[in-house]
Amino acid sequence: xxxxxxxxxxxxxxxxxxxxxxxxxxxxxxxxxxxxxxxxxxxxxxxxxxxxxxxxxxxxxxxxxxxxxxxxxxxxxxxxxxxxxxxxxxxxxxxxxxxxxxxxxxxxxxxxxxxxxxxxxxxxxxxxxxxxxxxxxxxxxxxxxxxxxxxxxxxxxxxxxxxxxxxxxxxxxxxxxxxxxxxxxxxxxxxxxxxxxxxxxxxxxxxxxxxxxxxxxxxxxxxxxxxxxxxxx
Numbered sequence: 001x002x003x004x005x006x007x008x009x010x011x012x013x014x015x016x017x018x019x020x021x022x023x024x025x026x027x028x029x030x031x032x033x034x035x036x037x038x039x040x041x042x043x044x045x046x047x048x049x050x051x052x053x054x055x056x057x058x059x060x061x062x063x064x065x066x067x068x069x070x071x072x073x074x075x076x077x078x079x080x081x082x083x084x085x086x087x088x089x090x091x092x093x094x095x096x097x098x099x100x101x102x103x104x105x106x107x108x109x110x111x112x113x114x115x116x117x118x119x120x121x122x123x124x125x126x127x128x129x130x131x132x133x134x135x136x137x138x139x140x141x142x143x144x145x146x147x148x149x150x151x152x153x154x155x156x157x158x159x160x161x162x163x164x165x166x167x168x169x170x171x172x173x174x175x176x177x178x179x180x181x182x183x184x185x186x187x188x189x190x191x192x193x194x195x196x197x198x199x200x201x202x203x204x205x206x207x208x209x210x211x212x213x214x215x216x217x218x219x220x221x222x223x224x225x226x227x228x229x230x231x232x233x
Contacts, residue, residue: 002060002073004030008050011038030055041202043144044160044170051159052232054151062194063145066090067102069127069193076148076192079131084184085153085175087136088146088192091125094118098197110195128190136187137179144171146194153183159229161213166206169214176214181223 007020017033024031034050036042051059060076062068069075079086093101097118101109110126113119157177164170179185216222 001029003056004032004054006050006053007031007033008046009033009035010042010046011036041166041206042162044162044164047144048159048162048229049232051151051154051229057151059149059151059154061144061147061149063196065199066145066194066196067093069195070106071127072192072194075127075131079133079186079188079192080148080150081186083182084186085150085178086148086192087142087175087185087187088148088194089121089124089141089189090143090146090194090196091122092120093195093197094120095198098199101195101197124189124193125195126190127193131191132189134187136185139172139175141187142172142175142185144174145196146192147171148192149178150183153178153181155229156183156224157181157228158224158226161217161225162227162231163213163225164206164210166210167202167204168207169210173214173217176217177223177225180217180221 005024007016009016017035020031020033024033032053034046034053036046036049047061058077058080060073062072076086076088093113094117097109097113097116101113103109110119114122114125119125157174159174160170161173164173175185
């Protein structure tokens with residue numbers, strides 16, 4: 001178990017609050033539910049709010065549409081290195097299997113999803129005895145659903161850029177600023193696994209504008225942002 005679990009909630013209803021309250025009642029880890037009114041897709045803002053509440057020195061990000069492997073946190077803990085951020089990967093669980101995936105024993109569910117054709121990215125579905133670690137300087141495969149970052153580095157680059165609204169590119173832009181500031185991307189395969197559950201696609205209307213924000217960060221060699229974590233201290 002992690003030392004703390006911070007639920008960054010972008011405006012869901014009381015069912016999420018109740019589920020988290022029920023989970024947090026067991027004394028397994030410090031839990032805190034951080035909620036904001038839903039006003040479009042504002043992932044960057046609610047993640048910054050959660051980061052501001054974090055007490056641990058190392059922050060692991062996991063999206064709400066994913067199920068972590070039982071060793072997800074233990075792997076991230078072992079993979080954490082000075083001056084590195086860790087990019088893990090995900091397997092995709094299709095529509096049929098996603099209805100119940102995560103409710104019983106992982107091996108059984110994973111096997112059923114594989115046999116029914118509901119598991120894609122199988123190379124990310126099974127934990128390897130030894131992980132493959134590579135230093136990468138590109139943005140391919142950067143996803144916020146499986147990231148491990150030192151809190152001091154998040155503070156240094158001012159966290160997520162809240163100019164990003166609507167789905168897309170906020171994680172890549174954060175990675176650009178981290179790498180520009182001297183933090184190295186450590187791409188890891190075979191450990192720190194998670195399983196992304198199928199859901200209807202989100203609105204992509206803001207992707208062109210977000211692409212422009214990302215391109216500006218790359219072109220300018222940006223290391224920080226103005227609308228970021230510092231707004232939540």
